[in-house]
Amino acid sequence: MSILAALSKAYDRLAEDHKVPPFGYSSEKIGFLISLNEDGTPAGSPIDLRLGTGKKLAPRMLDVPQPSKRTSGIAPNFLWDKTSYVLGVTAGDGKRLADEHSAFVKRHNDALAATDDPGLRALLAFLRDWTPDTFAALGWPEEMKDQNVIFAFGRDYLKDQYLHDRAAARAVWADLASSGTQQTQAVCLVSGKTAPIARLHPAIKGVWGGQSSGVSIVSYNKDAFESYGHEQGDNAPVSEAAAFAYTAVLNRFLESDSRNRLQIGDASTVFWADASDAPTAELAENAFLAMLGGIDEDKQAGEVRAILDKIRQGLPVHDFAPHLSEGVRFYVLGLAPNAARVSIRYWFEDDFGHLAENYRRYVEDIRIAPPPRDPYPPLWRYLQETAVLGKRENVPPNLAGELLRAILTGTRYPLTLLSNILMRLRSDKSVTALRVALLRAVLIRNYGYTDKEAPVAFDPDNTNKGYLLGRLFAVYEHVQSAALGRNVNATIKDKYYGAASAQPRKVFAILESGSANHLSKVGKARPGARVNLEKEIGAIMGLMSPGNDPFPPSLSAEQQALFGLGYYHQRNQFFVAKDHDSSAQKETAV
Structure with a gap:
């Protein structure tokens, strides 16, 4: 379709x-309402329709006659508009104020000349007698300026009945819309x-x-x-x-x-389901929002959380929710701005059951231990890891759409994802769980690595060259920390991570020499710690094959990804060991 x-x-x-x-109407942001007496005079001060408290006030969304499409010309709306048109006042320069207000008055004089509806006649009287100076004379609020304004007749607004809702107004608008067709x-x-x-x-x-x-x-x-x-x-x-x-x-x-939109990179992403009934469609939409946008504990129903848990456990949707799997078509549309136009960044259409299965594969790909604090972060958090300074506006424009396409269709991840993560690691040296999870995902899906070759958790028996070098680098960093403490100006990670992960032969000789000095210092204060660290280094070296160039002049992108994976696992292994030792000491004390 x-x-x-x-x-x-x-x-x-x-x-x-x-x-x-309905046809011919539009949901627009309305800030204020002017209630009119039968003679066209204002029935009191304007009514603030905005929602919220304090300074965080937002206009109310109301259905009003469809607005005129404006470019650079003057085009008044029918029975509502911003104050420059309706009242001839604005908080800005107002170079066209007189023309805009005159156009609004003329349109309504022409359209309503033959009406005998008392509410519409009151509006004509109001426009006939109104002058922009009246705004200040009546003491109307400054915050009203440039807001969209609607009208009501008498106290009709108490019943949520506005001037454009009156039967006579609807009839006039229908004639105007059809005559302009x-x-x-x-x-x-x-x-x-x-x-x-x-x-x-x-x-x-x-x-x-x-x-x-x-x-x-x-x-x-x-x-x-x-x-x-x-x-x-x-x-x-x-x-x-x-x-x-x-x-x-x-x-x-x-x-x-x-609840039908997500912001993914620079693309405003909307999604919706087509099902046999509205509750099923809404459930599928809420589940999709939770998949990529994260669970909102205050708003997500328990049913949605249960569905996601089962999908993540690998259960097919048709086994536990057949009403979501059969006959539910799902649509995802990505829109990116391009001046006055909008670009279609991506468009997906599939059965919800297939999307859920592809999402499960993605969850399996990015599994990492130890996991991030939030075990299932929203997609935008992963995209932030590819951006300079972690800012949304710095996410590479096409990367977000390509990554979403891979997730929803089950195809390969974009290789720009790998190159961007490696570039950020070399630049800011921050080896986070989210970045390593993305590295592993690319290795699994794009390069065909198995869970054994690109493990979820620490694997002391993995002999992959990149993984071993990452582990060794983490041990050297730990040795430095043991010798000098954590308050050094720059760790070896700060100085050498980028070079060590890309050109290990050039760097590891320097690291080994520095590590010998650090081990000597550790041995003087804590001989046992030195022995353990030397054993760790020896165990890693023992897995390296001298005939297989253990310190190559350069590493490929996939080997650099394994370097990051090995570094992350080994570094966190020290924290696990430390926590284990602390627990053992507490048990001994008891």
């Missing part, structure tokens, strides 16, 4: 539950039916990094993009209804509090 067709189908499902606005009739590429074609598609809002006014998936704003004499949307005929449906559901999925 195509992207737009799948989105249109999702709209139909959500429309049945009234979770998306592009008259070109063609076969819609989404529905396959002959229908009026959308010249301009509604804006998509909420894409991270995109314009606040919204972006477009389908747009033709230059002659070079057009073909065969067609103009604007005629070049890719999508009906008015289908264009509205796919943008309405996307805007719903992209809302800040939506």
